[in-house]
Amino acid sequence: MRTDDDSWDITESVGATALGVAAIRAYESKREDALFHDPYAAKLVGAVASPGWDALMAGSLSGQNVDDGDLRGWSMGSVLIARTVYFDEYFAAAARAGIRQIVILAAGLDARAYRLEWPSGTRIFELDQPKVLAFKARALAEDEPAADRREVAIDLRQDWPKALLDKGFEPGEPTAWLAEGLLRYLPGHAQNQLLEKVVELSAPGSRLALNLGRGGDMADEFRERRKKVMAEAGITIDLENLFYPWEDRHDPRDWFAMHRWLVTEGDPVALLEDHGRSVPEAAKAGMAHHILMTATKPRGDETQ
Structure with a gap:
């Protein structure tokens, strides 16, 4: 069960979910019709040196539904693929808009600092638990990021704005923030606190992209298949106990609209199609x- 001061390594608790997402990205990257290529995902999963995680990444477990490339046996693979594409395109649009300051909250095993093309002068701040960032640093020690990548090793329930500022973050510059696969792992009040700090640190023209799964987002059939796959892989975490309830939080679309930010939505099904x-x-x-x-x-010349 989660506690207010829990922490984790990459194979534990919330950290293990980052491995699962990286495994999906590695699997997708092998497809002939891959919607993105993440050559670092396989390296990151492989660095755990676990036959179970390797099998999950390869799609070779008996419970995985690999015929349609969906991998829903572990999770809603289609959603994970869609959100990767959505956020890749989000960062490309931010770069075209002239944004050169990037902040990835709960960066986990995100390798965008390495695999995407970044304009000269881009600074990328990655925030996460110290043990998670240390694992990534070891796994990618021989790789060079494509931008000025700065690690901010801190729990997001602590004073992360100060830690971010200490690493050279400039609040007067527009920022492209990312909160991928984060909000369900925070209680509702902690979600509000996080978003309030983002708003405080954001210059006009800044933007934030996020995803969030609401309650009832997986049928029992797929939940049972996921448990079977994880058991076969020897992965013992209980994903259901890592999430905080949807009912205890504000819908972020409404929250940002109330703060007079301009909100646009993406449809994962339409995006894939x-x-x-x-x-x-x-x-x-x-x-x-x-x-x-x-x-x-909005900037000064933009209105709701």
Whole structure:
């Protein structure tokens, strides 16, 4: 069970979920019709040196539904692929808009600092638990990031704005923030505190992209298949006990609208289909419970 001061390594608790997401990215990257290429995902999962995690990444476990490339046996693989594409495109748009300051909250095993193309002068701040960042540093020790990457080793329930400022963050510059796979791991009040700090640190023209799974986002059939796959892989974490309830939080779309940020939503099903990827009918109902959104702080000449 979660506690207010819990911490984790990469194979424990919330840290292990980052391995699961990296495994999905590694699997997708092997497809001939891959919607993105993340050559670092396999390296990060492989650095754990676990046959179970390697099998999950390869899609070779008996409970994995690999015929349609969905990997829903572990999670809603289609959602994870869609959100990766959505956030990759989000950062590309931010770069075109002239934003050169990037903050990735709960960066986990995100390798965008290495795998995306970044304009000269881009600074990327990655915030996460010290043990998680230390694991990533060891796994990617021989790789060079494509931008000025700065680690901020801190728990997001602590005074992370000070730690961010100490690493050279400039609050007067527009920032592209990312909160991928984060909010459900925070209680509702902690979500509000995090978003309030983001707003305080954001210059006009800043933007934040996030995802959030609402309650009832997975059918029992897929939940049971996920448990089977994880058991076969020897992965013992209880994902359901890592999440905090949807009912105890504000919908971030409404929250940012109340703070007069401009909100745009993304549809994970439409996004995949627009990129030529068919979505199994059985997956669509569950995907409808997932939020993809971007909120932008208006400049002086912009209105609601």
